[in-house]
Amino acid sequence: MAGGSIPAYSDAEKGLVDVHAPRSAVPPIFASMPAQPYLADEKKVEALTQATLVSPPKEKQETSLPAPVAKPPSKPKKKKVSNWVLWRLWFNTYRKFFTFVFSLNVVGIGMAASGHWPYAVQFSGAMVLGNLFCAILMRNEVFGRILYWLVNTLFAKWTPLWWRLGCTSVLQHLGGIHSGCALSGCLWLILKVVDTFRQRNVSHDSILAVGVATNLAVAISAVSAFPWVRNTHHNVFERHHRFVGWLGIVFTWIFVILGDTYDPDTRTWRPSGVHIAHQQDFWFISGMTILVLIPWFCVREVDVDIELPSPKVAIIRFKRGMQQGLLGRVSRSCIMEYHAFGIISEGPHAKYHYMICGVQGDFTRSLVNDPPRTLWTRELKFAGVSNTSTLYKRGVRICTGTGIGAALSTCLQSPYWYLIWIGSDQEKTFGPTISGLINRHIGPERLLLWDSKLRGGRPDTMKILKEAFYTWEAEVVFITSNYIGNSEIMQGCKEAGIPAFGTLWDF
Structure with a gap:
């Protein structure tokens, strides 16, 4: 891809939540699953999670997925939110x-x-x-x-x-x-x-x-x-x-x-x-x-490996592990153009941590067209709202597209968090590294991957979120999405009385 032009991408490929997109006739994955009992004993939960880390064979997964909807239904009417x-x-x-x-x-x-x-x-x-x-x-x-x-x-x-x-x-x-x-x-x-x-x-x-x-x-x-x-x-x-x-x-x-x-x-x-x-x-x-x-x-120039699973995404790999809920700043220069991304890591003692950079501006596009061998970063990372996930007994982490970069660590490092990831052709777009982390550490009982390309459109986000929240007996919801998606999910959660924290733009 070096030197090549980047094709235009759809909103679904960018991970943008379009609440006006047609709903799929396919029910959520977990809708047919029995409700998981709340386990107060942490050892029991850990044992249950470890027992379900192994995903079913790929052939079985593919055959169990519903067929794509040929013609999605008409757009649902947007519900008016109270003043x-x-x-x-x-x-x-x-x-x-x-x-x-x-x-x-x-x-x-x-x-x-x-x-x-x-x-x-x-x-x-x-x-x-x-x-x-x-x-x-x-x-x-x-x-x-x-x-x-x-x-x-x-x-x-x-x-x-x-x-x-x-x-x-x-x-x-x-x-x-x-x-x-x-x-x-x-x-x-x-x-x-x-x-x-x-x-x-x-x-x-x-x-x-x-x-x-x-x-x-x-x-x-x-x-x-x-x-x-x-x-x-x-x-x-x-x-x-x-x-x-x-x-x-x-x-x-x-x-x-x-x-x-x-x-x-x-x-x-x-x-x-x-x-x-x-x-x-x-x-x-x-x-x-x-x-x-x-x-x-704390600024250092560090060696990086960049994986390009698709023209839409660059995955940066750094040495050493990190605790969950942190964000890092990276740049090609020591003092200019620092950009913040969520950090994915299996834990503080892991060998690597990762950042997912979706192609949007000049900096992220340059990572795809001209992948660097080193980047400047602040070794002292700053904490995001996900860092407080340890305060809660159980929670739901919902994200869209590249928002998985800020959301995944919480679910990798804690068996008490349910992950909902809405995107388009995630495995192909984000590659084997991210898919491997999910398959190794997140069992199917606390995971919903919604492929809008395969399922013919976006889901009824609030419907699947409510089902996950009450089935999982969660205490809070953390949201990472674009401005429109974040606003609508926050509005839905506020109306439903579900405690939720979303992405901030007023800072």
């Missing part, structure tokens, strides 16, 4: 965090600007950098991994379900605190610079100039991270949010040092390291710098 359900899904924990943090800061800014909070005026630099420090902290891989580890260690399985669901929701939506603090920090910075200009008769010109430059850099970095920029113009987001953000940190250092060494009363400079070290803003900017640098200390 209350839509509101609850829209005003999720992310937006609740953002609203709380941003509102609290707006009140503080109003009090400071009106003269009712002199402390915030006197230490406005600390108010700016305190918010920006929290914003960066929420996106730091080390901090995130520590939070996930603490929650998974302290609250797994024994705590009430509502508490565990709340923990998952909080961890998944930490981006709301990140966004709220970042935007609030920008507003506090504007207030500080405006106040500095109001006192320009006693301020030095260099402080005014650096204050404006810092404001511009921080504002550009914040605006470039808005969802509509980040999700539709990834390279634009990355260049501005990262490099202009780094420039903003440099300007902030200069702004802090100049502001802390200049005495407006005597209009003289007091370059005292002891005095600077006693200022709050010095320690905030120091912490911000450390948090930004930590992930980059």
Whole structure:
């Protein structure tokens, strides 16, 4: 395929859930299976799972599959979702965090600007950098991994379900605190610079100039991270949010040092390291710098093997195993164009872990047309919502297409999770590596593979999901799909009262 053009792919081949696609007349695989009893004894469950790992012969599987539907039925009418359900899904924990943090800061800014909070005026630099420090902290891989580890260690399985669901929701939506603090920090910075200009008769010109430059850099970095920029113009987001953000940190250092060494009363400079070290803003900017640098200390160029089972997918193989629920960033360059993918691994002690890259943009297409021998990656991986699967006794993991990359590890490493994978000709598209992992580790009693090409269309997703959820006696559903598919499954789960967590785009 090197140098060749890539043919156009159907939505089914890309793994996009089209909820308007015709339903198949074929019932789900597990619809005819007896309900599996809930086994509280983990050893019994493990023994049952190990006993069913061996899949039936290929000939038997093929003969047991129903014949393709020649002419699918007409499209079902889309069910209208109530405004209350839509509101609850829209005003999720992310937006609740953002609203709380941003509102609290707006009140503080109003009090400071009106003269009712002199402390915030006197230490406005600390108010700016305190918010920006929290914003960066929420996106730091080390901090995130520590939070996930603490929650998974302290609250797994024994705590009430509502508490565990709340923990998952909080961890998944930490981006709301990140966004709220970042935007609030920008507003506090504007207030500080405006106040500095109001006192320009006693301020030095260099402080005014650096204050404006810092404001511009921080504002550009914040605006470039808005969802509509980040999700539709990834390279634009990355260049501005990262490099202009780094420039903003440099300007902030200069702004802090100049502001802390200049005495407006005597209009003289007091370059005292002891005095600077006693200022709050010095320690905030120091912490911000450390948090930004930590992930980059973990960047390495590593050897990779790339499998191309089809022109639609590249499977990257790395050395060493991983725990479930992690995501990794890879790039051809050490500092540019990092792309995040879910990690597939049989466990921390496995020999390899994998990433599935569906052909969508220039980067993933280059993996197919010009497979590299090495890639740059951060050895410190970051945790995703699936990492909290250990909190639950049993669950359902549903995904479409290349979403299997983020979903499979959970089901490989735990016998208490049921896998639903909807796609088109999965074995041919994703190759023997992924099929082999599924056949070796996931028994038929907790697996539904829906081949939309063979079955003549997409299934009634909510129907098979509900059957799996109640038959498996699950506590939660994790979803990995495209925007439309994720939205419709989340809406269906919310209406049915099924706890579910889907893919995020507001981050």
